Amino acid sequence: MPLQLLSQRLEKIHHDGLYRSLRSVERTTPLVSVEGQQALLLCSNNYLGLAEHPALAQAAADAALQYGTSSAASRLVSGNQPLHDMLEAKLAAWKGAETALLFNSGYAANTGIIAALAGRGDIIFSDRLNHASIIDGALLSGARLVRYPHNDTLALARLLEQHQGDGLRLIVTDGVFSMDGDIAPLQGIADLAEQHQALLMVDDAHAGGVLGQQGRGSVDFCGIAGRVAIQMGTFGKALGSFGAYAACSRLVREYLINRSRSLIFSTSLPPAVLAASAAAVDLVQTEEGQQLRQQLTDNSMLLRSLLQQAGCKVPDGSTPIIPILVGDAETTTRFSARLLEEGLFVQGIRPPTVPKGTSRLRCTVMASHSPDQIQQAAAAIVRVGRELGVL
Numbered sequence: 425m426p427l428q429l430l431s432q433r434l435e436k437i438h439h440d441g442l443y444r445s446l447r448s449v450e451r452t453t454p455l456v457s458v459e460g461q462q463a464l465l466l467c468s469n470n471y472l473g474l475a476e477h478p479a480l481a482q483a484a485a486d487a488a489l490q491y492g493t494s495s496a497a498s499r500l501v502s503g504n505q506p507l508h509d510m511l512e513a514k515l516a517a518w519k520g521a522e523t524a525l526l527f528n529s530g531y532a533a534n535t536g537i538i539a540a541l542a543g544r545g546d547i548i549f550s551d552r553l554n555h556a557s558i559i560d561g562a563l564l565s566g567a568r569l570v571r572y573p574h575n576d577t578l579a580l581a582r583l584l585e586q587h588q589g590d591g592l593r594l595i596v597t598d599g600v601f602s603m604d605g606d607i608a609p610l611q612g613i614a615d616l617a618e619q620h621q622a623l624l625m626v627d628d629a630h631a632g633g634v635l636g637q638q639g640r641g642s643v644d645f646c647g648i649a650g651r652v653a654i655q656m657g658t659f660g661k662a663l664g665s666f667g668a669y670a671a672c673s674r675l676v677r678e679y680l681i682n683r684s685r686s687l688i689f690s691t692s693l694p695p696a697v698l699a700a701s702a703a704a705v706d707l708v709q710t711e712e713g714q715q716l717r718q719q720l721t722d723n724s725m726l727l728r729s730l731l732q733q734a735g736c737k738v739p740d741g742s743t744p745i746i747p748i749l750v751g752d753a754e755t756t757t758r759f760s761a762r763l764l765e766e767g768l769f770v771q772g773i774r775p776p777t778v779p780k781g782t783s784r785l786r787c788t789v790m791a792s793h794s795p796d797q798i799q800q801a802a803a804a805i806v807r808v809g810r811e812l813g814v815l
């Protein structure tokens with residue numbers, strides 16, 4: 425009986441065109457084999473190609489051989505190793521923050537940080553298009569959740585006026601929005617946080633390594649260094665590794681060590697991952713890192729302009745996340761499946777990841793794409809889009 429219920433629920437997901445399944449993807453970036461079908465990869469967050477960089481692989485291999493393959497405990501038990509401290513010091517210096525604290529993933533960071541900072545009697549102001557892990561953290565916290573219209577600082581100002589109280593007020597926004605690729609108006613949001621004495625947290629999952637001087641992220645890019653209480657970031661995207669961090673003050677770090685359940689109750693990151701992440705933080709600050717960022721920006725601008733010239737609804741911008749709005753979930757799935765047949769791997773993004781009626785293809789460009797590959801990708805998207813009557 426309970427399994428029958430689950431089966432009925434799955435059928436409904438199928439019926440709504442929202443069924444998800446795992447596919448095995450063999451990667452030799454920027455090419456992939458998706459269950460035997462060869463294709464160009466246009467949906468990875470490995471923006472700079474660091475996931476295949478020999479410096480990261482070597483650092484990971486050396487650390488595994490020297491320190492073993494697991495940290496084998498939470499950091500508060502026996503899992504706090506010199507590599508954790510070394511990586512946090514590197515992160516703090518790179519981000520220009522007093523200190524930093526590691527988390528096991530971006531999801532664990534957002535849920536762990538937000539639910540630790542805010543609780544009953546507190547208010548969280550969250551952009552409507554923030555990542556699911558921010559929403560989950562807010563729900564877990566028990567604080568009041570006030571969602572403001574996407575990137576709308578006037579609406580946020582009004583809501584801050586309306587929702588006062590004695591408790592903590594936390595404003596959370598993505599720096600670069602994961603499904604739209606646009607950048608938050610961080611100057612305006614930082615002004616509001618200061619005017620209204622709210623704590624500001626920026627999720628820089630998609631901007632770390634990509635935007636700002638030496639890839640420091642959206643806070644540096646928007647010129648508000650020193651004005652953000654918590655810069656959260658991930659290693660699983662441009663930094664080519666795994667895990668996440670908060671760059672913050674010593675006080676916030678101490679608070680999180682004492683209150684953040686995803687940190688306290690989980691085995692800490694293993695040596696190989698820590699060493700690869702440290703190599704990535706070094707690399708993004710070098711001349712090579714700068715060249716990769718330039719290559720990434722050139723490729724992103726090229727794909728955006730080719731798609732726009734062909735009449736695709738693609739927003740302006742310079743980030744590597746390029747959404748192509750389709751609208752309906754089933755057509756989006758068909759678009760993605762046809763592109764794979766044509767040798768291009770792009771995922772369709774459907775509710776609940778994006779609001780109903782805004783299903784889309786989410787193209788992500790990498791520094792390792794050649795201009796020819798970008799041209800081929802654009803041509804395939806336009807061809808299939810016309811065939812399906814979407815463009």
Ligand code: PMP
Pocket residue numbers: 529530531532534555557598602627629630658659660667668
């Ligand atoms: N925040 C944002 C904006 C993201 O896009 C993601 C990953 N999709 C996360 C957090 C979660 O990061 P991780 O994959 O490291 O769990």
